Amino acid sequence: MRPISLMKRISVMLTTSLTGIDMSLTSATIGNQFHLIRKLGQYAPLGVDERSALANCLSSRLQVIDRGVPLIELGEAPIDVFVVLDGWAASQRPGGDKRDQTVSLHLPGDVCDFGVLMKRHMDCTIIALSRLKVASISRTMATKLTHDYPLCAQALFWESICANAVRGQWIARNAKGAARERVANFLCEIATRLFVVGLADDSGFDLPITQADFGNACGLTSEHTNRVFRDLRMDNIVSWKDGRLDLLNWDALRALGSFDASYLHFRDLRQSALESPQSLVIGAAVQA
Amino acid sequence: MRPISLMKRISVMLTTSLTGIDMSLTSATIGNQFHLIRKLGQYAPLGVDERSALANCLSSRLQVIDRGVPLIELGEAPIDVFVVLDGWAASQRPGGDKRDQTVSLHLPGDVCDFGVLMKRHMDCTIIALSRLKVASISRTMATKLTHDYPLCAQALFWESICANAVRGQWIARNAKGAARERVANFLCEIATRLFVVGLADDSGFDLPITQADFGNACGLTSEHTNRVFRDLRMDNIVSWKDGRLDLLNWDALRALGSFDASYLHFRDLRQSALESPQSLVIGAAVQA
DNA sequence: CGAGTTATTGATCGCGATCAACATGGGTGG
DNA sequence: CCACCCATGTTGATCGCGATCAATAACTCG
Numbered sequence: 001m002r003p004i005s006l007m008k009r010i011s012v013m014l015t016t017s018l019t020g021i022d023m024s025l026t027s028a029t030i031g032n033q034f035h036l037i038r039k040l041g042q043y044a045p046l047g048v049d050e051r052s053a054l055a056n057c058l059s060s061r062l063q064v065i066d067r068g069v070p071l072i073e074l075g076e077a078p079i080d081v082f083v084v085l086d087g088w089a090a091s092q093r094p095g096g097d098k099r100d101q102t103v104s105l106h107l108p109g110d111v112c113d114f115g116v117l118m119k120r121h122m123d124c125t126i127i128a129l130s131r132l133k134v135a136s137i138s139r140t141m142a143t144k145l146t147h148d149y150p151l152c153a154q155a156l157f158w159e160s161i162c163a164n165a166v167r168g169q170w171i172a173r174n175a176k177g178a179a180r181e182r183v184a185n186f187l188c189e190i191a192t193r194l195f196v197v198g199l200a201d202d203s204g205f206d207l208p209i210t211q212a213d214f215g216n217a218c219g220l221t222s223e224h225t226n227r228v229f230r231d232l233r234m235d236n237i238v239s240w241k242d243g244r245l246d247l248l249n250w251d252a253l254r255a256l257g258s259f260d261a262s263y264l265h266f267r268d269l270r271q272s273a274l275e276s277p278q279s280l281v282i283g284a285a286v287q288a
Numbered sequence: 289m290r291p292i293s294l295m296k297r298i299s300v301m302l303t304t305s306l307t308g309i310d311m312s313l314t315s316a317t318i319g320n321q322f323h324l325i326r327k328l329g330q331y332a333p334l335g336v337d338e339r340s341a342l343a344n345c346l347s348s349r350l351q352v353i354d355r356g357v358p359l360i361e362l363g364e365a366p367i368d369v370f371v372v373l374d375g376w377a378a379s380q381r382p383g384g385d386k387r388d389q390t391v392s393l394h395l396p397g398d399v400c401d402f403g404v405l406m407k408r409h410m411d412c413t414i415i416a417l418s419r420l421k422v423a424s425i426s427r428t429m430a431t432k433l434t435h436d437y438p439l440c441a442q443a444l445f446w447e448s449i450c451a452n453a454v455r456g457q458w459i460a461r462n463a464k465g466a467a468r469e470r471v472a473n474f475l476c477e478i479a480t481r482l483f484v485v486g487l488a489d490d491s492g493f494d495l496p497i498t499q500a501d502f503g504n505a506c507g508l509t510s511e512h513t514n515r516v517f518r519d520l521r522m523d524n525i526v527s528w529k530d531g532r533l534d535l536l537n538w539d540a541l542r543a544l545g546s547f548d549a550s551y552l553h554f555r556d557l558r559q560s561a562l563e564s565p566q567s568l569v570i571g572a573a574v575q576a
Numbered sequence: 577c578g579a580g581t582t583a584t585t586g587a588t589c590g591c592g593a594t595c596a597a598c599a600t601g602g603g604t605g606g
Numbered sequence: 607c608c609a610c611c612c613a614t615g616t617t618g619a620t621c622g623c624g625a626t627c628a629a630t631a632a633c634t635c636g
Contacts, residue, residue, distance in 0.1 A: 075550070093460035096546050101463045103456040115449035118442075123453045123551040154406075157445075161403035164448070165411045167455035168391040172381035175389045175462055175507035179592070210614065219463035224592055226616060258384050262363070263411040467624070498582065512624055514584060 031055030035109025035197035036083050040155040042196065042266065050149045057145055058083060061136040071112070071126040071134065078116035080136040084108050087132035088209055090217070091124040100125065102217040104167065107190070109197040114160035117142055130208035158265075165263045174219040177258075182218040183228045185257030187238060191247065192261050204238075207245040319343035323397025323485040324371050328443040330484065330554065338437045345433055346371060349424040359400070359414040359422065366404035368424040372396050375420035376497055378505070379412040388413065390505040392455065395478070397485040402448035405430055418496035446553075453551045462507040465546075470506040471516045473545030475526060479535065480549050492526075495533040 030051040031037040037054050040046060046054075062085070065071065071082055074094060082089075084106045091104040091113060103124060106112045112126050113119075117139060137145075146153035166189070173185050190207075194200035207214075215225030232238050237253050239246040247253065318339040319325040325342050328334060334342070350373070353359065359370055362382060370377075372394045379392040379401060391412060394400045400414050401407075405427060425433075434441035454477070461473050478495075482488035495502075503513030520526050525541050527534040535541065 091456065093456055093551075095460065095464045098464045101460040103459045115452060118446055118449060119553065121550065123553065124456060158406055160448070160452070161406060164403060164452045164455065167452060167459060168379065168381055168412055170459050171391040171455060171462065172383065172389040174459065176383045176386045212614080221593060222614085223594085223616085227592090230616080262409065263381075265407065265411065499584095500582080509625060510582085511584085511626085515624090518584080 031058075034058050034085065035199070036111070039109045039197055040152070040159070043158045044151050044155040046151055046155065050152050053145055053149050054152060057137045057141055058085070058135040060141065061138075062133065063136060064131070064133050065128050067128050067130050067132075069128050071128065071132075072116075072122055073125045074122055076122050078113075078119055078122055080138055081114065081116055081142050082106075082112040082126065083135045083137065084110050084112065085133040085135055088129040089126055089132055089134070090129050090213070091126050093124050099212075099216060101219075102213070103170070104163065105129075105190070105217055107193055107197070108199060111156065111159050111163075114156060114163070129210075129213050162265050165265060169263050170217075179218075179220055179224055179228050180231065181257055182220065183214075183225070183232070183257075184237070184253050185259050186214075186218050187245070188254055188257050188259035188261075189264070191250075192264060192266075196266055202247065202250070204244060204246040206243055207240060208243045319346075322346050322373070323487070324399070327397045327485055328440070328447070331446045332439045332443040334439055334443065338440050341433055341437055342440060345425045345429055346373070346423040348429065349426075350421065351424060352419070352421050353416050355416050355418050355420075357416050359416065359420075360404075360410055361413045362410055364410050366401075366407055366410055368426050369402065369404055369430050370394075370400040370414065371423045371425065372398050372400065373421040373423055376417040377414055377420055377422070378417050378501070379414050381412050387500075387504060389507075390501070391458070392451065393417075393478070393505055395481055395485070396487060399444065399447050399451075402444060402451070417498075417501050450553050453553060457551050458505075467506075467508055467512055467516050468519065469545055470508065471502075471513070471520070471545075472525070472541050473547050474502075474506050475533070476542055476545050476547035476549075477552070479538075480552060480554075484554055490535065490538070492532060492534040494531055495528060496531045 030048055031054055032041075032051075034055060036058065037046070037051055040054070041051075061080075063071075071089065072078060086108055088108075089106040089112060090102045091106070092100040092102050095101045104113075106126070112134075113122075113124075116122070146156065169185075169189070173182050177185065191200050191205060194205045199205055210222070211225045211229070212222035215222050218225070220228070229238070229240050232253075233240075235252070236248045237256065238248055253259075318336055319342055320329075320339075322343060324346065325334070325339055328342070329339075349368075351359075359377065360366060374396055376396075377394040377400060378390045379394070380388040380390050383389045392401075394414070400422075401410075401412075404410070434444065457473075457477070461470050465473065479488050479493060482493045487493055498510070499513045499517070500510035503510050506513070508516070517526070517528050521528075523540070524536045525544065526536055541547075
């Protein structure tokens with residue numbers, strides 16, 4: 001309820017070695033230390049104003065919390081929008097007598113649940129799966145941001161659309177497919193999402209969660225998850241050790257998981273926006 | 289930078305227990321032949337203008353299609369937003385060699401996929417599960433509607449938030465829980481959603497799909513779905529026959545499925561909007 | 577009336593859950 | 607610094623639910 005330390009520092013850091021600094025290049029890099037802004041920049045052509053405003057929001061209030069600690073729990077009234085800056089989080093629905101079921105994974109640069117802007121109570125618990133750094137954006141601030149910068153609103157709305165599409169794939173993945181295939185498909189999704197924010201490359205990525213948490217997202221027990229990863233290791237497809245996942249054979253992994261990244265809709269929006277003469281406008285009247 | 293039209297009229301609607309017939313009551317009934325409008329009216333205080341505009345959109349272009357026919361298929365470029373007027377539809381993701389997996393169910397009054405407004409290609413196929421009547425709303429029309437009537441935009445955005453929450457529950461339902469429990473929980477969801485649009489009551493509701501389709505949504509085979517319904521029938525919990533589901537023991541059904549309707553967020557928004565002094569405004573700049 | 581779809585019941589089988597045991601390792605407190 | 611503890615990882619053995627295969631009934635629609 002209080003580990004909130006204020007940060008005023010606003011994107012002073014253009015750490016990248018720029019020799020001849022020109023404005024256009026500068027504006028496209030403002031706030032790029034934030035994964036979210038880099039990702040949104042792929043969705044919509046954000047200008048210097050949008051980037052600055054977003055960076056301002058992301059810098060205002062930070063929290064660092066430990067693995068296993070909930071950001072907000074089922075039934076609570078949401079106040080802030082959380083954006084993951086570093087570490088992994090998950091949304092979970094109660095599982096009765098069983099362990100709670102993970103229904104969404106929040107990686108660096110993800111908005112945890114855009115719906116909190118309007119929800120009166122949470123329909124899931126958001127919990128840290130690793131040591132986690134998040135920015136808390138108040139409803140007031142978020143409202144002002146989306147009001148003043150329609151492009152930001154468009155990009156954020158797009159984020160929520162993609163989150164919905166991802167959940168669709170989760171349903172399909174967990175319903176059909178054997179354990180190996182689920183794990184493979186899920187790994188492909190994670191790799192792709194991390195790649196977009198610069199946290200994965202051909203060699204692999206950091207995977208700072210437990211096998212139990214991983215399995216939970218695929219609807220598998222920790223024991224069976226372990227077996228699957230052992231087998232994948234034996235087949236030289238992936239290797240997971242000490243919080244690092246090594247991609248040994250991406251093509252095999254993709255084939256095994258029948259992975260097709262199109263449901264993630266990366267890059268879609270910008271092209272769409274450029275093609276379409278209309279704008280999407282979603283607004284709400286002020287309730288006095 | 290400001291596709292935001294302000295709403296001056298502030299919640300005229302005090303529909304609760306009005307004795308005489310006055311304008312507010314009249315305006316609250318315009319377009320009520322449409323399930324969607326009745327539902328949205330529970331989300332946001334729609335006035336006569338909003339209702340008329342929505343009704344206009346829903347009346348412009350209709351399609352009636354047969355069971356099994358897709359409205360739009362995976363990969364296609366979406367043009368229109370579909371709103372179910374009558375019958376049932378589903379969104380399905382490809383299932384490899386298996387049957388495609390249903391990831392969303394669209395009941396009368398549902399917006400099939402709000403994301404089509406921005407998506408460049410479909411991430412799922414939308415298919416009719418029964419004889420289906422849908423309204424097609426063009427992007428242009430939808431954009432104009434949300435631009436001119438922020439309250440409509442708010443309510444529609446809310447629809448998309450709820451759709452995402454529903455998918456979360458689907459993930460949890462299909463991951464944990466035995467077949468009986470899944471079916472029971474799913475039936476409760478359907479009953480509740482239909483109830484909101486006036487298509488279910490204490491006795492039951494029409495269930496115009498096949499057992500195979502029902503099972504698919506729960507991640508079960510048609511054979512096993514059949515067995516589950518036989519057992520539920522034996523236990524006098526529900527009876528499904530000739531396209532009609534009879535609720536014999538709602539409490540038992542709810543207990544069996546551990547059903548808690550709060551994830552559907554019915555009624556939430558109105559209260560939220562009335563409580564909160566801020567408005568949510570999401571907009572996008574016109575792309576020249 | 578025949579053809580195809582849907583519902584229904586039976587028999588079998590296999591994947592992954594469950595239970596159990598042990599290894600490992602990081603962290604804490606004495 | 608060591609002893610201990612608890613979370614996590616790892617492997618084995620067993621079991622049961624629901625998939626799969628199979629066959630028939632009921633029903634729809636040309």
